[in-house]
Amino acid sequence: xxxxxxxxxxxxxxxxxxxxxxxxxxxxxxxxxxxxxxxxxxxxxxxxxxxxxxxxxxxxxxxxxxxxxxxxxxxxxxxxxxxxxxxxxxxxxxxxxxxxxxxxxxxxxxxxxxxxxxxxxxxxxxxxxxxxxxxxxxxxxxxxxxxxxxxxxxxxxxxxxxxxxxxxxxxxxxxxxxxxxxxxxxxxxxxxxxxxxxxxxxxxxxxxxxxxxxxxxxxxxxxxxxxxxxxxxxxxxxxxxxxxxxxxxxxxxxxxxxxxxxxxxxxxxxxxxxxxxxxxxxxxxxxxxxxxxxxxxxxxxxxxxxxxxxxxxxxxxxxxxxxxxxxxxxxxxxxxxxx
Amino acid sequence: xxxxxxxxxxxxxxxxxxxxxxxxxxxxxxxxxxxxxxxxxxxxxxxxxxxxxxxxxxxxxxxxxxxxxxxxxxxxxxxxxxxxxxxxxxxxxxxxxxxxxxxxxxxxxxxxxxxxxxxxxxxxxxxxxxxxxxxxxxxxxxxxxxxxxxxxxxxxxxxxxxxxxxxxxxxxxxxxxxxxxxxxxxxxxxxxxxxxxxxxxxxxxxxxxxxxxxxxxxxxxxxxxxxxxxxxxxxxxxxxxxxxxxxxxxxxxxxxxxxxxxxxxxxxxxxxxxxxxxxxxxxxxxxxxxxxxxxxxxxxx
Numbered sequence: 001x002x003x004x005x006x007x008x009x010x011x012x013x014x015x016x017x018x019x020x021x022x023x024x025x026x027x028x029x030x031x032x033x034x035x036x037x038x039x040x041x042x043x044x045x046x047x048x049x050x051x052x053x054x055x056x057x058x059x060x061x062x063x064x065x066x067x068x069x070x071x072x073x074x075x076x077x078x079x080x081x082x083x084x085x086x087x088x089x090x091x092x093x094x095x096x097x098x099x100x101x102x103x104x105x106x107x108x109x110x111x112x113x114x115x116x117x118x119x120x121x122x123x124x125x126x127x128x129x130x131x132x133x134x135x136x137x138x139x140x141x142x143x144x145x146x147x148x149x150x151x152x153x154x155x156x157x158x159x160x161x162x163x164x165x166x167x168x169x170x171x172x173x174x175x176x177x178x179x180x181x182x183x184x185x186x187x188x189x190x191x192x193x194x195x196x197x198x199x200x201x202x203x204x205x206x207x208x209x210x211x212x213x214x215x216x217x218x219x220x221x222x223x224x225x226x227x228x229x230x231x232x233x234x235x236x237x238x239x240x241x242x243x244x245x246x247x248x249x250x251x252x253x254x255x256x257x258x259x260x261x262x263x264x265x266x267x268x269x270x271x272x273x274x275x276x277x278x279x280x281x282x283x284x285x286x287x288x289x290x291x292x293x294x295x296x297x298x299x300x301x302x303x304x305x306x307x308x309x310x311x312x313x314x315x316x317x318x319x320x321x322x323x324x325x326x327x328x329x330x331x332x333x334x335x336x337x338x339x
Numbered sequence: 340x341x342x343x344x345x346x347x348x349x350x351x352x353x354x355x356x357x358x359x360x361x362x363x364x365x366x367x368x369x370x371x372x373x374x375x376x377x378x379x380x381x382x383x384x385x386x387x388x389x390x391x392x393x394x395x396x397x398x399x400x401x402x403x404x405x406x407x408x409x410x411x412x413x414x415x416x417x418x419x420x421x422x423x424x425x426x427x428x429x430x431x432x433x434x435x436x437x438x439x440x441x442x443x444x445x446x447x448x449x450x451x452x453x454x455x456x457x458x459x460x461x462x463x464x465x466x467x468x469x470x471x472x473x474x475x476x477x478x479x480x481x482x483x484x485x486x487x488x489x490x491x492x493x494x495x496x497x498x499x500x501x502x503x504x505x506x507x508x509x510x511x512x513x514x515x516x517x518x519x520x521x522x523x524x525x526x527x528x529x530x531x532x533x534x535x536x537x538x539x540x541x542x543x544x545x546x547x548x549x550x551x552x553x554x555x556x557x558x559x560x561x562x563x564x565x566x567x568x569x570x571x572x573x574x575x576x577x578x579x580x581x582x583x584x585x586x587x588x589x590x591x592x593x594x595x596x597x598x599x600x601x602x603x604x605x606x607x608x609x610x611x612x613x614x615x616x617x618x619x620x621x622x623x624x625x626x627x628x629x630x631x632x633x634x635x636x637x638x639x640x
Contacts, residue, residue, distance in 0.1 A: 029489065281485060297489060
């Protein structure tokens with residue numbers, strides 16, 4: 001088969017997988033939300049429900065898409081959803097897409113920055129640790145890393161707010177920008193510092209430790225001996241040979257870590273009241289606003305799955321040794337060893 | 340050579356019978372070497388303190404001392420009081436019960452679901468296996484936190500059982516995956532085949548042959564799932580979706596953190612958090628002990 005046809009086949013296969021997964025996810029979430037106790041009408045209209053007549057109630061049900069059996073509701077919902085109508089938010093009384101869309105950008109900026117910083121720093125730290133294996137620094141990093149992984153991120157956030165905004169007055173404690181300064185980039189950066197620190201501190205060690213272990217496995221291979229006997233220096237061997245072999249693993253780890261980093265973003269957002277979809281999801285879960293929560297879940301799922309597909313494709317480009325089957329088998333291996 | 344017996348042989352060496360090489364008992368220090376003693380001791384103290392909370396605390400953990408709102412640590416209230424006037428020292432020991440209970444319950448749920456699911460998936464034929472392994476993949480495609488949020492929101496007011504159930508139901512995927520890959524390796528070995536040929540059913544094979552072989556591999560995941568469940572509980576409670584404030588646990592104590600920030604009362608935030616983290620780190624340290632030692636080869640660099 002010529003390579004072009006193969007690429008097209010791969011792309012269609014993955015897109016189909018994506019659509020199928022999203023479909024199953026949406027069915028699951030929809031059923032869960034509809035099975036929930038508590039009348040959605042109650043949360044939409046408040047106490048006004050009790051004074052409504054039966055006809056008014058029926059009309060309201062039809063308006064909110066709550067009439068008929070669940071599968072009929074679902075087909076109706078998915079029909080609307082394909083046209084961009086995900087229903088009304090029960091709390092804000094506006095279309096959910098309007099509530100969510102201004103916030104996605106904020107989350108992506110925060111999450112994306114943290115994601116990149118975490119992996120750049122983790123890789124550097126891992127390289128440094130691997131070059132100085134079993135040195136004092138390396139051992140400290142490993143010990144601290146395993147301990148730091150279990151510090152709940154929200155607690156770290158609260159402690160940082162306590163220290164830096166309440167007692168030292170250095171940094172703002174909440175929000176994405178001060179009122180009336182939405183265009184001021186410096187102001188936005190100042191608001192992002194604390195959430196970023198929380199996310200980096202709670203993710204960095206873990207991934208640095210993982211990459212370090214992969215590097216150390218690589219350092220024990222035979223070709224390192226050959227390179228050494230050729231006269232390459234330590235730095236050259238690690239950067240030119242070992243690191244290149246580990247790079248696909250790092251991309252793989254990055255792909256697996258997306259849900260993990262995203263949930264970190266969500267927690268950081270709710271601690272710092274940062275206007276993003278994470279804080280929104282917590283709010284909507286509190287107020288039983290299932291339409292909104294469903295959309296957030298679907299958006300997150302789409303984000304995670306599509307980025308893992310991208311990571312898979314990048315892996316194949318930078319590492320031609322990988323075939324599709326190998327990648328999946330090997331991703332499984334890394335996933336199981338990492339968890 | 341028929342009538343050979345012990346009398347025909349001359350025994351050389353006097354007192355050959357009395358000389359029994361002394362069986363040297365390994366010293367206690369030697370036995371404890373490499374084991375996470377410090378973690379076990381600290382965890383033991385915390386767990387015992389929680390179990391015997393009635394003897395340890397000096398105030399009523401559920402009582403409101405309205406004269407002593409948000410009081411800093413002093414000789415009467417060792418760890419101070421929170422914004423509702425409750426004694427934190429007493430609450431720590433009393434609330435630890437709920438937190439540890441949640442950890443253990445969730446671990447049980449995770450282990451049962453993960454092992455059974457993994458065993459079924461591992462022994463099934465490849466088509467069923469492929470379908471079964473899609474489920475954890477889909478669950479993992481959204482952050483666990485979001486899934487837990489959805490479930491807690493659906494289930495209404497929380498109690499210890501409900502929250503353990505939610506955490507357990509969402510947390511078994513990693514374990515199932517490990518169990519499955521392990522089962523795939525041992526399912527075609529002779530003893531499993533023999534057991535099947537002799538008519539052993541799935542349950543028999545799983546309990547007698549698969550699980551004993553899995554224990555060492557999954558021990559790490561199982562033990563560390565206690566700490567991740569406890570961490571998840573505290574996160575949920577902090578976000579206001581976990582246990583309500585009147586059900587005391589380390590998590591629900593931290594749910595007052597936002598109020599404490601406004602009042603600038605550090606002890607309400609730091610003390611329960613430190614207890615939680617010490618417990619989590621100890622459990623994780625013990626879990627690491629179960630993990631098989633790898634990476635022993637010398638570095639060439």
